[in-house]
Amino acid sequence: MTVQIDKPSVRPSGLQPVRWSGRLAVGGLLLAGAAWVVHGVWEIRLALAGEPASGPPDQGDGVHRPLTALENSYHLVTAFGGGAVLLCALSFVSWLWRLRDNARALSGRGPRYGGVWVYLGWIFPVVNLWVPRGIVVDALEATAPGRRRPVSVDVWWGLWLIGMLSGVGIVYRDSTDEIIARAYSEVWPLLASDVAVVAAAVAGVFAVRAVTRVQDERMRAVAGDPER
Template identity: 60%
Template sequence: MNAHTPTATSSLRPTRTAAHCTVVTLALAGIAWVVRAIWEIRLAAAGMPASGPPDQGNGQHRPLTALEDSYHFVSALGDACVVLCAVAFLLWLFRVRDNAQTLSGRPPHLAWPWVYLGWIIPIVNLWMPRGIIADAHHALAPGKRLPRVVNWWWGLWLVAFWCGAGLAASGSRDDTINRAYTGVKWLLASDAATVAAAVAGIFVVRALTAAQQRRVND
């Protein structure tokens, strides 16, 4: 028998479309990083030009080769996919948190600004986003174990983040090109973690969305 009042159920924010958009953008981000990895392999196979790396130091940059220029384009498309993914994921998460509060009758442990700030504040971003996901799941499925995929997703995200060439890469694209010439295996390891994190993220979105639906149906 459904334990929720019609008023509470009607006040839920729709998440099906948001979840679908998030899954699609996660898939796009994963595909973008596969393409990026292919270009990095091509750069490594071509080898560094005799003129040296694109960034010559002291603010000097040599003209890019055709392959290097195409990597800039591929990388920019990947960055755009990541931005879309981040926006879609946060919009979905805000809705799931609101619905979890409505269904459970208790507020989240963290205020809404942390849903965004938790990703960008150093040190805090090592644990808070996972905690927000876990809090929403516990509200939606009290007494149920957190899905293992959440831990897989977060571990893979941290690997990609700290390798410096994943979704949260720092440095210029010319720096990444130079790394492809001098140590592509580390770039590829980071790319693999990023793609795997995107795939795991799809299962996280599906798991929490399904937990919400089960709570509504209880």
């Protein structure tokens, strides 16, 4: 009589579970997307209310009139959106860092981009047009060479660039009072940018889930534990 003893699976050195960091990144994206939906709703409210007879909040030469209740609430909505984006950024970067480290352990080769770009790649001018996406794609290719890249990755990045380059999305140059003035006079560009940001968040959810699934499957295969 032969008794077969199953050997416990061993996770290769350097690999870390990626599921939970992926779920946190998804949660951060959904939170940011929801915050920008609220953002858009408030801009519509401002447009429907119309500019007060006293003019825009910022009246030039350092003069600011008292805000209306609606304008003041928009400032609060903007602050909430900023907090949501910060949480989204922290959770996404944490996921991206783990994704990158696991890809290096799985492939045995160094990543294409240095670790500093996991952070600076989002804020450094010009390179922020391709480096963050490049880090995701590099990690995916190192994890599963030859595997087709999920369409959601390119959709997410394209929408992110639209929202960023529009100047009124996640990264904008105008002050909150200037955005309020624009909502009174030209709300449609603001709403178009909001739609791009929300769509980028939704596409990002699909991208994170798809890339996480690919790496998790590869890690289970390497560990010899298909049911983990």
